[in-house]
Every structure is written in C-alpha cells, then in structure tokens.
Amino acid sequence: MSTSDHDASRNERLRYARINAGLSQQQLADAVDATRQTIGLIEAGRYNPSLKLCTAICKTLGKTLNDLFWE
Secondary structure, three states, rough: OOOHHHHHHHHHHHHHHHHHOOOOHHHHHHHHHHHHHHHHHHOOOOOOOHHHHHHHHHHOOOOOHHHOOOO
C-alpha cells in the first residue's frame, strides 16, 4: 500500500466515523475548536493534523487514534 493509499483509507475512516456520529464537518469542527475547512482538508488527505487535534477528534467521535489515524 502506497502512502497516498494509506492516507486515503485513513481519511475515509475519519469521514465515515463523523457521518456515523451524525455530525457535519462544521459540527465536528465546532466541537474540536477547528474550522470546517480544516476538517475537510483532513478528510481529503491534504492536511496533517496535530496530535492535539487528532486526540480531540477521537474523543468527540468516541474513537481511538488507532481507529482513525494509525494502522
């Protein structure tokens, strides 16, 4: 699996977790003190979030770092 393939699958996991939690990009962004654009860029694989942001996203979605960001 290439790096770009891995990034795409990781960001799909985030997108699906957000949708399954019933949250829009804006709602997730508000919950983690980020912008909707930042969430969109993370999901698109065009932004590498800080560990602090990753942790906040995981707590909000009830997931672990392994679930959303690591193999």
